[in-house]
Amino acid sequence: MHSLEVALAPTDRPDPFTDARTPKDVALADRAAADRAEPPRVIEIGEVTAGIVVPEGRGVRFFSSSRDFDGLDGTVFRNTEQAARAARERIAARARSATGHGPVAEIRRRRA
Secondary structure, three states: OOOOOOOOOOOOOOOOOOOOOOOOOOOHHHHHHHHHOOOOEEEEEOOEEEEEEEEEOOEEEEEEOOHHHHHHOOOEEOOHHHHHHHHHHHHHHHHHHHHOOOHHHHHHHHHO
16 A cells, blocks of 8 residues: 655644634634524424525525525525524415415406
């Protein structure tokens, strides 16, 4: 068996993968915001897994796990509750359109 040894030039920069120290150019406010960031969470509507939300910047990004929620995929929300609300509204809108009780169905009934 062969081994591969690579010699890297020494550097005085911290290695983000092995150094426990944080970079000096990270502001205290950024670290405080990172500490307050929400953890990744799964959003379930009833027994359906809508997707997951992952902290990003000043909010959370939604990743859908079902075709019903693909319209929300990639959307950044302020918090997890806002993402869950959007998923619930999406399911409610689909249920209304499937039963014919949505706003479009109401307009059609009035015209008939």
